[in-house]
Amino acid sequence: MLKNNGATTEFPAINTDFYPTLLDIANIPLHPNQHIDGISLKPLLEGKQLDVSRPLYWHYPHYGNQGGEPASIIQQDGWKLIHYWEDDREELFKLPSEEKDQQNLLSKHPEIAKNLSHNLMTWLNNVDAKYPVKDSIYDANKAEIRYLNTVNKKWPSLEKQRLEVLSKDFQPNENWWKSKVTVD
Secondary structure: OEEEOOEEEOOOOOHHHHHHHHHHHOOOOOOOOOOOOOOOOHHHHOOOOOOOOOOEEEEEOOOOOOOOOOEEEEEEOOEEEEEEOOOOOEEEEEOOOOHHHOOOOOOOOHHHHHHHHHHHHHHHHHOOOOOOOOOOOOOHHHHHHHHHHHHHHHHHHHHHHHHHHHOOOOOOOOOOOOOOOOOO
């Protein structure tokens, strides 16, 4: 959602839109070969409409320190498909949906999943994406334990920290900005 002088638009945007938007605002010619998966949002900032329908893509080819695993995602036409690289499984979700209500609909809509998967893989090839290397000692049982630990321990702990920082009475100490070391 983008707000401009009290106006709100529901146009879907992604971080790859920042570069062409900044170029456009600065009246610098766009370089489409440098931002093939982003568009300028300047018209929206000027109160105009954008008549663009496009898929949104994410590529996350590594593990994250907050529980993320290597995955690529496409969001298109009210659907979101996630491809997990470690075991090549996919999940399909209908949007919008509250996270707690989300259900993997892959088995109910295999043709939609197949089409989205094809579009995702085509985009990854077109942008010369770097793919994660398979872990030769990957263990699905250990991965499930790690996932459950992340959901049941790490995320609640991180949420508690987030709420502390956002509380009205939060007083940072002298080194509050330093990164914290996590132990997985």
